[in-house]
Amino acid sequence: MEHITLLLGIVIITALVFDFTNGFHDTANAMATTISTGALKPKTAVAMSAVLNLVGAFLSVEVAKTISKGLVNEEGIQPEVIYAALVGAILWNLLTWLVGLPSSSSHALMGGLIGAAVASAGIGAVNGGTLVTKVLLPAIAAPIVAGVAAMLAAKITYRLGANVGEKTSAKGYRAGQIASAGLVSLAHGTNDAQKTMGIITLALIAGGALAPDADPPVWVIVSAGVAIALGTYLGGWRIIRTMGKGLTDLQPQQGFAAQTSAAAVILSSSNLGFSLSTTHSCSGAVMGAGLGRKGGVVRWSTATRMFVAWGLTLPAAALVSALAELAMRTGDVGIAAVTVFLVGSCVAIWLVSRRQVVDHTNVNDHGDEEPGVVTTAIAAVAVPPAGVAADADADLKATIPAPAAHAAGETPAAPAAAV
Template sequence: MEHLTLLLAIVIVTALVFDFTNGFHDTANAMATTISTGAMKPKAAVAMSAVLNLVGAFLSVEVAKTISGGLINEQGIRTEVIFAALVGAILWNLFTWLLGLPSSSSHALFGGLIGATLMSVGTSGVNGGVVITKILIPALAAPVVAGLAAMLATKLTYRIGRNSDEKSTAKGYRAGQIASAGLVSLAHGTNDAQKTMGVITLALVTGGVLAPGANPPVWVIVSAGVAIALGTYLGGWRIIRTMGTGLTDLQPQQGFAAQTSAATVILASSHLGFSLSTTQSCSGAVMGAGLGRKGGVVRWSTASRMFIAWGLTLPAAGLVAAGAEFLTGQGDWGVALVAVLLVTISGGIYLASRRRPVDHTNVNATEGATEPAEPATETAPATVLTDVSGLSATIPAPVPTGTTTEPARKEVIA
């Protein structure tokens, strides 16, 4: 690390900030269903997820290699390009977190890298084949595969337990949910923490610290694992609410099926080096589990907003990153301006989130719900007595009668 420059240090810190936002943005992937079904308390759930994310970061470096030596051509890429890419990814993550939308942190990072590279060196800097085979195709396939697997698994669990005692069955599946949630957390650390490792490794290569094609150093693996674990422990409560109660109403059997299906897809892709979105995999599994139960429904209005966010992630993060790269290309003042804008906009998003805070105390409430009001008690309609002279008197009725209101009636006294 003797060649570590100030700019390179800034890029590494920014990458770890992105890793932190990735952690709290994607906590919902592992724990939303576990929390919504009551299998675990919210704070305990995110604590367990944080530990397993840290462990998962040490299990593989295949996804990191895809980013550091596959997606972007290392030759000719400046360190400023990586900084601009991270700015685009962080701002998109924070914006979608504010809206409570489970968009893909992975695709935000990919979009940022692609947009900044295109602005810097053009199409020659991006490996189109890698984008198609290891990003776009998995992005389309993962939620479908996870959704179908979760739907079939849900149907199977209900069929197996159709003659069992409902309470004991639910208790057993809650235990299964905790185990499967742990597996998803482990898979998330294995897949997503590696993306930050890959970015830092790419920055070290462009800065001349590492040789092209080098594996992530141990300190990079440790720091990326710690950053994503801390972000996970913070808890992305807004997105947990959307995933847990906004998409569908889940029972323990469905939660178990969704998490097991998602974990299987994520771990298989990590082994193959496919850098898919854990968010899309888990969201697809939740929807599949919702459809797998008889009478189960998916709230398609929420799902539609989520699909739109998925489609916008790559281009939106790419456009922001391209703009940031344009500024950083102007010199040191451009880099400083981008850093100031990142801090200012991030602070503004945080302040906006405090207007309607979501935390572990209200994470299972329906979106937009308030404290329940006292039931209305209405009185019987008053009787207005009118005599022939036109004079009238109102006699209020003393006894409550129901929940509807009728207009006052007039009785004429002859």
């Protein structure tokens, strides 16, 4: 193994923590529809997803190369910059998990890396061409392409199943859903695990442990795959609830159409080296499939809040990471302060989440809690489109549970302010 300094070791561990949060944050991408339609039991679904995430991590390194060699200039990037980038990404992942909002772990990482690099070396540290062509444009195109494909696929599946009876058709598509969910999990491993591989490789290059332009070492690939698989197995139940029940009500035919379309988009982007958001792709596919059934609807109030979170992800992570990088310029004291802030914020968010537990036993329940203060704060800048039915907000309230303290009228805890 390459020579690893103490700081570099801390950066690698933090990167694997991010990979772990990526796993449980994005489990919903693969398994939310499978769980919500009853095709698989919740624990079985996340176990299957974890194994396939691990396998997918070994299939390609093209996305890792985009991050380690393309997004920022390697010259002048120090391990402290990578550490600061991970701080912003981890906090955003945990915050959006707490409130049950599907957001992009990929964009949180990209935003953190951009913010820290700019704070350290100026705007010239970012390769604008790579950012636009391999991050921003795919972010816009992926949910649209996946949504249109899923809508058309859903219409076709219903038409093909019209002559075999609804029950027979649904049973067949449940089996298809399991297969397509496995494909999405495999695709998630090929795309998202590589992002951590790329960030660790960049840190190793920055710390002098690897030569410039080096590919990810085998131990980096293995550790990133294991970390994301472990996070996936633990399951991001809050986000699974939103994806499975909050956006639309799916039947097995629609679930199959959504997952197959999302997997095709994700696997294609991985092969091309695009740092695609699996969250954007799967969310777009779920909404498209929802519209693909006659009488199907999308709860646009939930979707609007989700879109706002998407828009805030990159700049919010960039801002926190930039501030962390500036703090670490003071030396060891600054690095220690940032570390304490990160650990304290993570613990506080976890404690708040324990007030209203969502797990495999109640992930498909609707509940009647009010949305939490953090959700309201994130969504405050969003005004639901005119004409949205009044019950749409009720659907969101039922989807995203609030901390018990807020429901009781107490002052909520403050970890959300960390981002």
